[in-house]
Amino acid sequence: MKKNFKTLAVGLVVALSLSACANNTPSDNPSSNLGSNSGSNLATDVAVNPFEKFPEPIEVAIGRGIDPTYKYEGEDTAENNLYTRWLKDSYNIVIKHEWEASVADYGQKVSLAIGSNDLPDAMLVNETQLRQMVKADQLADLTEVYNKFGTDRLKQIYESNPGLLEGVTFDGKLYALPETTLPSAPLTWIRKDWLDKLGLEAPKTLEDLEKIAKAFIDNKMGGDKTLGIVGTQQGGSLYSTFLTSGDHFMNFSPVFFSNNAYPGIWVKDKDGNAVYGSTTAETRESLTKLRDWYASGILDKEIGLRKSTQEVITSGQAGIFFGPWWTPYNLTDSIKNDPNANWRPYIAPVDDAGKFNSNQATGSSYIVVKKNYKHPEAVIKMINIHVSEKEESYKTAVGKELTSQEIPLFLIMGLGDQLEYAVKSTQKVLTGEMKLEDVDKLNYGFAYELASHVKNVKTEPFDNYDIQYWDQQKDPDFFTHLYSHLNGGSTFVDADINYVKSLATAQTKTMQTKWTNLKKIEDETFLKIIMGSAPIEEFDAFVEKWNEQGGDQITKEVNELK
């Protein structure tokens, strides 16, 4: 295996590199796309070709997150590789790294750059950072360059993802280019080979899950030290919050969701007023549940303490955890370690009414450009190039799939229904219902890639995604992509999910000063309650304290947002 995606962050980036691939799809008729774009832009007052090569080399200095374990071709680096050389040769866009940071330290490095006002020309930031930069007036207004230089394709992508651009427009000015987040919800991942061995049914409710975990432990499915349900590791969160809404890998969100509790986000109470999910009675109940599980050994004793939860997944000690559809990107080590490890996702646990709930993932990554940077159009051009089909010359130059590690300012950019289309068309091509040529390669490039490789990887029966019906050797690069899309993705897109969106998706005024403290008492109290080092009554004290120390004021502010 050329790629070895160990961490969540890397996994995510790569899971999402599908769209990079989408955009790298070599094109047979490059003129169709390029032609139409330049044509339409000719109609505007200035004749601007969004793909035109700059007459002089234009330097774009960026801050870059790097995966230190990633293996480049030959002597290539993140700064100098197939893609960046091609950008330079074909477009005169020269990528310079102002600084590099590992994926884990990237956010911190960005915060430092913002705080010291020592900014690269362009970089990727998260939502809190974006707002801070807007407030500090550090960003270039991209409205004009976007309208002038953005290709039709780029605009079409944003149009198919309603609300995205509005979210980054402040006082009528466009300050960032947002990522088109793929939908996500935490599913329950279980070793189906263990289920089968014990003759157990697939879970539906929390109680089923409890029984399965208990059976796994009692029958020592993972050896003497079998763990029940594993999740949060050191430094991790117990559930995704409104600031990290897509953080669905390896935490305990589903236990809360199945009880209609939404800790960490703002929801409406029965009178329609905003209330912080972590302070509701439902959350209290869920904590009681987790506490019971912990006491009876169903929950990993070392939740929140492990340096890496993935380690116990890989070593085969645990058979249950929660994760989104792209989880298989992080299971390659587990499968390598035990070829029988048959991880399958389940739409469980459901609530009393049988509904499967999740919080809704909102924005994640944004490209921003420094104020006073002379060539914001170069950044727009880079994105144009990133989302468009590549010319023939690129095909011969690259001839390889590239990821966020090669492509600077990498964002997932695709039409709103890209995941669903990719899964459905791949399934249909596999069964022969659809011809490969009929896959919409122009708009869903990666779906086409998946569909063209699927027959190398998936063996009969085509509708059974258990691990024994896959050929892992023949096309190892695409095995991971397809295994994730068909095993995880198909379950996810077919599921009927009740999404709950947070009323606030960024920090309000009071939060900026009080949130550190409030989050601290929340994290501390919840973990202590679960681990049994504090009584459940501590929850009521927490709610009171939380309201007193600024929560009341913040809730008022969120109510005004509504």
Added chain:
Amino acid sequence: MLNRGIYKHYYLMLLPGLLWLAFFNLLPMYGVLMAFKDFNPGLGILKSEWIGLENFKYMFELDDSKQVFQNTIFIALLKMIGNLIFPLLFALMLNEVKNRLFTRSVQTIVYLPHFLSWVIVAGIMLDILSYSGPINQILSLFGVEPTLFFANAPIFPWIVVFSDVWKEFGFAAIIYFAALTSINPEMYEAAAIDGASQFKRLTSITLPSILPVAVLLGTLSLGNILNAGFDQIFNLYNPSVYSTGDIIDTWVYRAGLLDMQYGLATAVGLLKSVVGLVLISVSYGLAYRFANYRIF
């Protein structure tokens, strides 16, 4: 003025240190202005709006601050005491061993951990003290239920202190070894002739001879009372031990870097520095008084 020529090369040798101090400690000082401003990175430190003592006021309103200061002082104080007593005891004991090869090798081995980064030591500690780690396995032989040491708030600061002492005592003992070798051996010989036992020699000659060094190190370390060790605790703690393990530096890290509350984080850091300055002055005075130690 008369001695100027003689001291010239000393001043020259001092120069790199002074430059370092100026660039890395004095120059960045103007950043403390942030504590009194509503810091806006886009405007920079000078142009941001003055808000007076707003940040400090808020800091004292926080429930957290009191607890965080208490934790810091508690952990730092225990570390000071531990790092004073254990190296001293160790040096005294090893000094009584006559086999040179043995003392030399022990000395080398015990100061090795000093050179390990806390990231590594913390990883080892987490493993050793984990639920199914060796310590819990040994305890279970005696019928003790396994416990999670790192989720146990009352125990956490003690683990922090213990691991810090374990990591540093070998290195700290070097100074005592140096002091021990400077004791005139004739005193021991004279005492032996007068019939003093080995223990008597230890309490009457060795201890008084190195006591000034111990007092000096002790008083000088007072200035560190608000430094409880960021990298150690950051690598060991988790939310369930915030009540006893969250220290000023980890709190400032979360507020300043993760939540971007620059002003507040600077205010807390500034307060820490002011208290540190006062304590260093006091300890210098004490050191002068009791150990006759002076720089100026």
